[in-house]
Amino acid sequence: MATITRFPLVRHLRGTATTHIECLANGRRREAGVGATFWFRPMTAAISEIPIDDREQEALVRVRTSDLQEVTAPATITYRFAAPAQAAARVDFSIDLGNGTWLENPLETVGAMINGAATAAVTATLTGLSLREVLTLDASNLATHTLAGLRGDERLVAIGVEVIGIRFSLLRPEPEVERALQMPAREQVQQEADKATFERRALAVEREAAIGENELANQIELARRQEQLIAQKGANSKREAEDAAKADEVRVHAEAGRSATLAKAKAEATRVLGAAEAEAEAAKLAAYQEAGRDVLIGLALRELAANLPQVDQLVLTPDLLTGMLGRLTGAQQD
CATH class of the missing domain: 3.30.479.30 (Band 7 domain)
Structure with missing residues (x-):
């Protein structure tokens, strides 16, 4: 301007x-x-x-x-x-x-x-x-x-x-005509989008199926290994039982042999002890036969005293003493 x-x-x-x-x-x-x-x-x-x-x-x-x-x-x-x-x-x-x-x-x-x-x-x-x-x-x-x-x-x-x-x-x-013209292209785009969606879903289903098959294969493999583990455990238990049975058999044979040996030794000891006791009793009887009456009475009293119960108090009455003295005197006179 x-x-x-x-x-x-x-x-x-x-x-x-x-x-x-x-x-x-x-x-x-x-x-x-x-x-x-x-x-x-x-x-x-x-x-x-x-x-x-x-x-x-x-x-x-x-x-x-x-x-x-x-x-x-x-x-x-x-x-x-x-x-x-x-x-x-x-x-x-x-x-x-x-x-x-x-x-x-x-x-x-x-x-x-x-x-x-x-x-x-x-x-x-x-x-x-x-x-x-x-x-x-x-x-x-x-x-x-x-x-x-x-x-x-x-x-x-x-x-x-x-x-x-x-x-x-x-x-x-015009807007109405433009929308009508856009409709086929939009439908095609929508169809392509739906196709992509379906393909994505199909791919997802395939992946899920593959994952399921993989999980099933893993479960089958795990079951097979568990079966092998159970069989191995059974074999190990059987082997342990057989080894234990063999060990028990050996132990029983050993204990039986030891018991038999002990029995034989005890029998032999008992026999020897019985023979010794018999000889001792025979010697005692031979000695008793040669000993006099007084000796025998004294031995009997000693045995009696050894086998009598314990006496805390002894009460001697005149009747008892008189009777005993009378028996002793009568015995001496005889």
Whole structure:
């Protein structure tokens, strides 16, 4: 935007490097140029400011295909004013001489022209194509044909607009139609997802079966080893029983032999002892036969005294003593 400095009776304008200034005084061009700086009188001057930098215009083009379906083609158009003087003559770019702002909205007017030209170019390019052909059309080819149509548009050429380029976003049909077109692809994607899910489940089942078979094989191997262990334990127990039986047999034979030897020794000892006792008794009897009566009585009394129970008190009465003395005296007399 140009900068206007106010002074008494006159004013000073300073343009920018991206704007073209057209100044008319009394209907005649007085000043013109890019970045112009000049003095002017507001009562007689008419000034236009035309931007010469690259600008972008958004356009939303709606076209109808051969199968009566509506398609929306959003586009971004880059343009510039290649002939600013021609633009100033055809479009109102006048500025307020007090603050330098546009009195109208010239860029909106130009944008409407560009939008209309883009609609016409896109419609001409897509006419006769079906919905699927339009949706599968290469965006670069569409941009090339549309750009050629814009550059050949007489209205844009008349206002000095040069279209530099155009970019198209995603071409889209109506929402209901778009969902219907997306349905087969979604179904295919869903089928592939279901297939992947089934394959994953089948793989999981196979892995579980393999794990089960492995566990079963491990259990069978464990049972076989347990069977071998039990058989080995039985064999070991049998061997231990046989060894114990043999040991008991040897021990019994040894004890029997020892018992027999002890019995024989005891019998021999008993025989020898009996013979010795017999000889001793025979010797005693032979001695008793040769001994006198008094000796025998004394021996008998000694034996009797040795075998009598213990007597703590002995009471001798006169009758007992008299009887005993009488027997002793009678015996002596005999």
